[in-house]
Amino acid sequence: MVGVGELLVGERVRVLAVMVMAVMAAVAVTDLEGLFSWHPFLMTLAFSFIMTEAILLFSPECSPVPSYSRKIKVRLHWLLQGLATVCALFGLAAISYNKALNNKPHFASWHGLCGLVTVICTCLQSVGGIFLFYPKLMRKWSLAKLKLYHSISGLVLHMLGSTSLLLGMCSTWFTVAVSGISWYMLALCPLLIALVIMNQITNSHRMKKRMQV
Numbered sequence: 020m021v022g023v024g025e026l027l028v029g030e031r032v033r034v035l036a037v038m039v040m041a042v043m044a045a046v047a048v049t050d051l052e053g054l055f056s057w058h059p060f061l062m063t064l065a066f067s068f069i070m071t072e073a074i075l076l077f078s079p080e081c082s083p084v085p086s087y088s089r090k091i092k093v094r095l096h097w098l099l100q101g102l103a104t105v106c107a108l109f110g111l112a113a114i115s116y117n118k119a120l121n122n123k124p125h126f127a128s129w130h131g132l133c134g135l136v137t138v139i140c141t142c143l144q145s146v147g148g149i150f151l152f153y154p155k156l157m158r159k160w161s162l163a164k165l166k167l168y169h170s171i172s173g174l175v176l177h178m179l180g181s182t183s184l185l186l187g188m189c190s191t192w193f194t195v196a197v198s199g200i201s202w203y204m205l206a207l208c209p210l211l212i213a214l215v216i217m218n219q220i221t222n223s224h225r226m227k228k229r230m231q232v
């Protein structure tokens with residue numbers, strides 16, 4: 020039975036993700052010259068919103084589609100993850116092209132480096148997901164092991180995304196637009212979202228282990 024408390028946690032995570040996206044969009048429209056403003060918007064959409072919802076789909080407490088069958092949830096999951104990967108690639112293309120136009124060095128900050136690793140891992144995670152559909156391609160590992168590795172690497176990827184987001188919020192571009200208490204409140208959002216995702220994935224493994232005993 021799902022408690023009201025757990026439902027509220029899920030709804031709050033959604034509100035936080037939408038809040039961060041709204042602020043990114045609001046800051047971005049004040050700076051519409053060039054391609055740059057697409058970068059924070061697309062990245063926040065990919066990692067804070069779409070990827071979070073793609074994982075929350077499987078939550079017994081706060082799934083956006085609790086009554087759907089597991090098969091449909093899996094289908095929605097890969098559709099959303101595919102969409103998040105496309106947004107992340109466009110977000111990376113926007114900043115890279117903008118830097119090339121302005122003759123600025125690439126991957127010269129902690130944010131840039133962490134962001135690059137995040138986008139590469141996002142692509143690898145999507146490719147890794149294919150093995151869950153065709154487990155025979157990976158004879159070395161059983162389907163159960165593949166699922167375990169996929170969810171652990173998914174958790175690490177979500178945490179990497181939250182770290183990149185947080186580092187992006189430390190950039191001059193963002194701190195000039197948002198500062199003081201508003202900045203701290205906004206910076207808390209990716210941390211709280213990451214905690215909820217971490218809790219969901221570790222709980223689901225604990226439950227599976229308990230059922231095996």
Ligand code: HEM
Pocket residue numbers: 058059062063066111114115118124125126127128129130131132133134135137138179180181183184187188189190191192193
């Ligand atoms: C998970 C989300 C994010 C990822 C994966 C990411 C990735 C990246 C990458 C790879 C670069 C370097 C591109 C290059 O050097 O050619 C970069 C630059 C930049 N990003 Fe992000 N980003 C994310 C979110 C954000 C957010 C939310 C903001 C603003 C609030 C932001 C602001 C910037 C700025 C100002 C730069 C240029 C300066 C620098 O290289 O550090 N990013 N990002």
